[in-house]
Amino acid sequence: MNSGNDKNNNPKTPKLTQEEFGLPPNLFQNPNVRNIESPKGKYDNEPGRVTQRETSTSNTRTPLTVNIPTFETINSLPTPMAYTPLSPNVLSSMSPTLQMQQQPFQQLNVRKRRNNNSININNGGIPNFKAFPNEIRNSRELNQVKNFPSSNRIVSELIPPPSLSPQRIVSLPTVTEEENVANAKKDKQSKFEEKEEEIVEESEFNSEDSILSGFLLDDMTQVKQWKKVKLIGTGNFSFVTLYESLDDFDKYYHQVAVKKIKYADNLMNTNDDTLSRLESSLTRELSVLKTLKHPCVVKLYGINDPIFIEKERPLTNLLQNGHKTLPSCEFIMSYCNGGDLLKELTECQGNLPHWLVQRLYCELVLAVKYLHENHIIHRDLKLENVFLKYTLDEIIGMKDTPIYEEQNMIELGDFGLCKRIEPGELCTARCGSEDYVSPEILMGVPYDGHLTDTWALGVVLYALLEDRLPFDPLPNANQRQRNRPVAYRIATFDWRWCKTIKEVDLETAKHIVKNTLTRKNQRWTIQQMYKSPYIQEVVSSLKF
Ligand SMILES: Nc1ncnc2c1ncn2[C@@H]1O[C@H](COP(=O)(O)OP(=O)(O)OP(=O)(O)O)[C@@H](O)[C@H]1O
Numbered sequence: 417m418n419s420g421n422d423k424n425n426n427p428k429t430p431k432l433t434q435e436e437f438g439l440p441p442n443l444f445q446n447p448n449v450r451n452i453e454s455p456k457g458k459y460d461n462e463p464g465r466v467t468q469r470e471t472s473t474s475n476t477r478t479p480l481t482v483n484i485p486t487f488e489t490i491n492s493l494p495t496p497m498a499y500t501p502l503s504p505n506v507l508s509s510m511s512p513t514l515q516m517q518q519q520p521f522q523q524l525n526v527r528k529r530r531n532n533n534s535i536n537i538n539n540g541g542i543p544n545f546k547a548f549p550n551e552i553r554n555s556r557e558l559n560q561v562k563n564f565p566s567s568n569r570i571v572s573e574l575i576p577p578p579s580l581s582p583q584r585i586v587s588l589p590t591v592t593e594e595e596n597v598a599n600a601k602k603d604k605q606s607k608f609e610e611k612e613e614e615i616v617e618e619s620e621f622n623s624e625d626s627i628l629s630g631f632l633l634d635d636m637t638q639v640k641q642w643k644k645v646k647l648i649g650t651g652n653f654s655f656v657t658l659y660e661s662l663d664d665f666d667k668y669y670h671q672v673a674v675k676k677i678k679y680a681d682n683l684m685n686t687n688d689d690t691l692s693r694l695e696s697s698l699t700r701e702l703s704v705l706k707t708l709k710h711p712c713v714v715k716l717y718g719i720n721d722p723i724f725i726e727k728e729r730p731l732t733n734l735l736q737n738g739h740k741t742l743p744s745c746e747f748i749m750s751y752c753n754g755g756d757l758l759k760e761l762t763e764c765q766g767n768l769p770h771w772l773v774q775r776l777y778c779e780l781v782l783a784v785k786y787l788h789e790n791h792i793i794h795r796d797l798k799l800e801n802v803f804l805k806y807t808l809d810e811i812i813g814m815k816d817t818p819i820y821e822e823q824n825m826i827e828l829g830d831f832g833l834c835k836r837i838e839p840g841e842l843c844t845a846r847c848g849s850e851d852y853v854s855p856e857i858l859m860g861v862p863y864d865g866h867l868t869d870t871w872a873l874g875v876v877l878y879a880l881l882e883d884r885l886p887f888d889p890l891p892n893a894n895q896r897q898r899n900r901p902v903a904y905r906i907a908t909f910d911w912r913w914c915k916t917i918k919e920v921d922l923e924t925a926k927h928i929v930k931n932t933l934t935r936k937n938q939r940w941t942i943q944q945m946y947k948s949p950y951i952q953e954v955v956s957s958l959k960f
Contacts, residue, residue: 433633455556514617562859625652628659628674630748632718633706633725640718642672642748649756653678653697653832658751669717673751679742684735695731698724698745701831704792705747711960712783714831718748752827754804754811761799764808766883770922772811773880776826777800777925778954780876783828784869793843793865795833797872798852799879803827821959837865851875851885856905856936867936870945874932878911886911909934924950 482824513901596661626644631637642659650655654675661670678699683691702724702951705716721743723730731742754760757776761768768776780802787794805825814820842862854871856863878886889898891914905911911933916922928948931940945951 507760509774509877548554564791606878627662627748628720628748630718630720630746631671631722632748633716636722636725640669642674645671648673648751651830659748668749671751671753672717673749674720675749677745677747679744684742690693691731691735695729697832699728699730702747704831704836705749706832707790708787710777710786710793710824712728712784712828713786714827714829715750716747716753717750720744720746720748749829750827752805752829754807754825756800757802757804757826758799760804760808761880761883768808768880769812771815772808774925774950775954776804777877777880778951778958779826780826780828781873781942781945781951782955783826784873785946787834788866788869788942791836791838793835793837793845794828794831795835795865795871796830796849796852797869797876798849799876800849801828801830802876803829811908818902821957824960837864843868850902851887854936855909858903858907864936866941867939870938870940870942873945874929874953877925878929878933880923881929882913882915884914890914924948924953 417767426757628642628644629639630642632640639664643662645658647655648658649690654677656673656675659672661672661676674877677694679694680686680690683694702716702719706716706725719725721730723734723743724745727733734743780797784797785796803826805823805827806814811820811825814823835842835843843865844860846857846860848857848868852872852875854868857868875886884891886912887902889900889905890912913926915927919926928940928945928950931938932945940948946955
């Protein structure tokens with residue numbers, strides 16, 4: 417879940433300060449900041465819209481000024497998307513003031529797939545810019561890349577995650593693991609953290625009432641009830657739990673995935689605009705989800721409290737009316753029994769049969785094509801957000817039955833960063849997940865969200881084919897190459913085939929990757945991807 421920022425929706429505002437970007441005052445006061453110009457944002461108060469830093473090409477008259485510290489002079493991570501993955505223990509040992517100061521940087525607590533060799537941790541997480549080739553070392557673009565966090569994952573300028581959140585521990589096999597003592601120590605630490613996460617998840621599961629009352633979108637007058645079954649996933653912004661219906665109604669809604677939004681402990685007490693941004697995020701995700709209707713896209717069936725659907729500012733309204741606590745927000749959604757694609761790919765160690773890769777990927781392309789045709793960009797396409805409706809074994813078992821052609825196998829989820837856009841509109845909010853983010857987002861230039869989505873689709877297909885992420889260090893990389901940040905490899909389009917290098921059979925699939933992990937002016941649109949033989953071969957057999 418991520419959110420637009422409503423606080424600064426004043427079209428007259430000439431400047432976005434660093435504070436408005438969520439940077440701490442010490443950076444704001446840094447005398448070494450320089451100004452770069454960015455086109456004026458398109459302001460729009462409609463609910464469900466990210467408006468704050470999004471830019472429309474048609475509205476570029478008054479430049480906004482964004483302060484960005486120069487790379488050479490800063491000694492802390494310079495962008496609001498950066499975070500420091502502090503463990504809860506480290507955090508709780510700090511004074512409350514220090515904890516507060518840490519908050520802007522604790523944007524994520526995602527377990528890193530690769531080890532820290534991939535970033536230069538000796539200079540505060542700032543990429544080793546000497547590693548960049550001479551011709552781009554001093555360019556403006558490089559400054560943007562340098563200012564990009566080299567920490568585990570970026571999320572968004574739109575909203576900070578509520579707190580140090582427990583995470584699913586899923587990973588693609590990494591090529592940077594080394595069998596040494598350091599890693600053994602890390603393993604031990606990570607087992608400890610895994611345990612901690614399990615405990616947090618378990619207590620979250622047990623602490624809550626086991627009965628959920630809610631409303632279906634098509635009838636907001638009738639209360640329905642579901643019984644909690646098990647926790648199925650946690651994201652940075654939510655806990656997702658399986659519930660089963662207690663009512664004897666449509667079997668369609670019998671099993672549902674309930675996404676409960678996490679609220680930060682101090683959400684109501686902070687003076688910043690976190691609450692407002694969270695609220696915008698919620699209403700934006702809900703307003704988009706309720707309009708979507710495609711077999712390969714997750715479905716929003718209902719909500720625990722109609723206020724989230726009916727009001728533009730549900731949380732603020734309640735607080736203004738004297739409420740002392742915030743109502744929980746639970747999305748009632750279609751349940752995908754097979755887990756997410758990253759988890760499944762990891763569990764089968766990347767050995768998915770090619771026919772299955774092709775099928776699942778084709779459905780993903782259909783889902784994104786549907787979104788783009790409806791002027792919605794997703795902005796967080798990745799393996800973790802592709803949910804399987806059935807387990808892999810079940811799907812493989814269906815292969816030669818009619819169901820295989822009649823049923824969709826995936827649903828695309830997590831619309832926390834999505835955005836409705838006008839034709840030709842460009843975005844400026846830097847958001848996404850580090851491994852899937854396109855060079856233009858890294859560079860901080862206004863970008864076409866359709867093309868950043870197709871870039872991410874290129875990363876997904878590469879990962880499915882190669883069982884590794886394209887911008888991780890190559891298996892035979894030397895230490896110097898490993899030290900280069902992922903951002904460097906993305907900005908220089910530095911990826912190549914390893915496992916499938918000679919696989920002629922996969923040429924049509926590789927053709928998609930080649931045409932998506934490329935410069936934006938050459939990059940395929942979703943329509944071009946759809947028309948490719950790799951996708952058409954499957955589409956022609958589908959009956960849904
Ligand atoms: N409809 C669903 N069916 C089955 N599992 C689901 C469903 N929705 C979510 N999950 C599981 O819960 C996890 C978290 O969900 P989701 O990505 O929507 O949450 P989030 O807090 O927005 O996450 P993120 O940190 O990626 O922004 C998913 O990766 C998936 O494993």
